Amino acid sequence: MSINRRNFFKVLGVTGLTLATGSALKAKTASPESEKEFSGILFDSTRCLGCQSCEKACAKVNNLPKPTEKPEVGVIRETNETRRTVINTYNTSKGEFSIKKQCMHCNEPACAAACLTQAMYKTKEGPVIWRADKCMGCRYCMVSCPFDVPKFEYHSSNPQIVKCTMCYDRLLEGKIPACVYACTGDALHFGTRKELIKEARRRIQENPDDYEDHIYGEHEAGGTSFLYLTAGPINELGFKNTLQNSSYPSLTKGFLYSVPTIFVLWPSILLGIYEATKNNNSKSESHE
């Protein structure tokens, strides 16, 4: 009996330990938007000339190779490890339009929720950035991002994750993103997300015939800091239109919340069964 009791306390100790680890690892999901403060960029496809000034400026500030291909109808260029943004031209029922593509800077980014070292990180200013000193190159951010934005240098022995950072460093210096600065057609607009949505609504209201009544990014994936105004329907312009409107990290919330509960319940249940079956056994043995 005394041994039983000693064992019992030992198990209790472990239960305590599991509890402690459980709460240390307790699930916390990225705090939802404090939308008022997030900066963002509004892209207006009716104003875009397809001149690639933004692409060139982006390559320049990020030390990437100068773009050589021109946007062409029917050819879809993707961002990759050597270009953080691309311009594609589409032929739609309303005519030809160009669309800029880059990271959407989600309000609740899947990439940052996925990252186990917070290398992918949603800054309080709004941009989602990548931090080399933390990243271990697991590529879970790529698996999770609904827009397939983060890219990986597969041919490097010390690979980086490459994606648009909304020129976070420039923002800290008080400048605006290089692409917005370079835009010749006034298609890109930098501001707080709230202002941008207001501005987009105003444009739609003033010229309802020119615009689709939809701000892409207002609700998609729980809202993004990069917003689009389009002339044609979004499914003719290469947008992902199957995305959910709630945030992607919310998909794992249920699982993450159940973790501490299981950490508390399991050990005590297991201990209970263990004690019960052990007593059974000693009884049956003494009867034998």
Next chain:
Amino acid sequence: MNNAANLVAKDNQEKATWKFILGELKPKGKWLTPFNIISIPIIILGIVLIVIRFWKGLGSVTNLTQEVPWGLWIGFDVVTGVAFAGGAYVLTFMVYILNMKKYHSIVRVTVLNGFLAYVFYAGALLLDLGRPLNVVNPIIGNNFGVSSVLFLVAWHFLLYMVAQLIEFSPTIAEWLGAKRARKILSGMTIAAVIFGITLSTLHQSGLGALYLMAKEKIHPLWYSEFIPIMFFVSSIFAGLSMVIFEGSITHKVFSDQISEKNHHNHNTIIHGLAKICTGAMFAYLFLQILVFIHEKHWNLINTGMGYWYLFEIIGFVLIPMLLFFFSYRKNNLLLIKVAAIMTMIGIILNRLNVTVIGFKWDAAVRYVPTWMELVVTLTVIFIEIWVFRWVINRMPVLRESPTWVKTER
């Protein structure tokens, strides 16, 4: 003076222990077995490929793309390998928690198998990391990504390996003849078991939860919010099928190690496991059907992926389940083994369908692993078997414990 003598004695003892361990490191038995002839060249080739991979980057060896960043090494080595290692937590639950003494004789080998599977298959994660030196970051807190499922899974792998090592440690102590250590270590078994089962529940389901955010990327027949539960339930029969399969092989290969009594016992054990598999598979099938009906996937059935889904569910869940059911009633050992192998194929299919085949099934360029990825995967498996064989040949895993253990009690 006395002190000095003590020190010398201790020193001698230590030397003897080291000599013993060094002696044990040498191979035993014949060298030119068929297994060695096949595995040695593959392991050498695999190691060369691993060097190239770290030197020239992942792209030089794998076919991974920007859209499909996780391939065979994660989908098979880690996700499937860990499911097969589930036998350890199920068996420790049965033996230590439910006190089912019948299964005691296979606990050690199963825990050993589980431990090695985690070391090698979860270790395969390191091969896949682009910046492996930073792997310590989530451990030392640079930074804790507590909202990440992968963070939980990684920590649970690590802690579970420790728990399994503790569960297995009395065997090591018996091998080294360390009586006192054995006593202390076996006192920790129950605690390690409870901790281990809790961790297993969480990371078996966690491996499924990893894919929850890839909602539009996985074919709808394999994606549902219930992936974590399905992964957990299927890990029960995946693990037990592995135990049956592995048991029937080790009982042939290492038959000299197994006592008459345990040999005889093994058949009743296999029957018991078949019964549990039937139950777990029934629950799993029920869940699959429920999700299928709930998500209204009828229209997807009449497509290529639909047939593939039916192939998996009917061919490698329903049929092996029925086989398990009939074979334990009819007392047919061979049929049980067939069912176990089919179940294992079903698990491989299921895990690969979620992680590789159904992942970005509609992408313009499909990911197909290179032969080099396959060779590295085989290398990992073969090295694991080598270590397993080395341990079995030396430690009292299948063999009975040395006599001093019994007299101690």
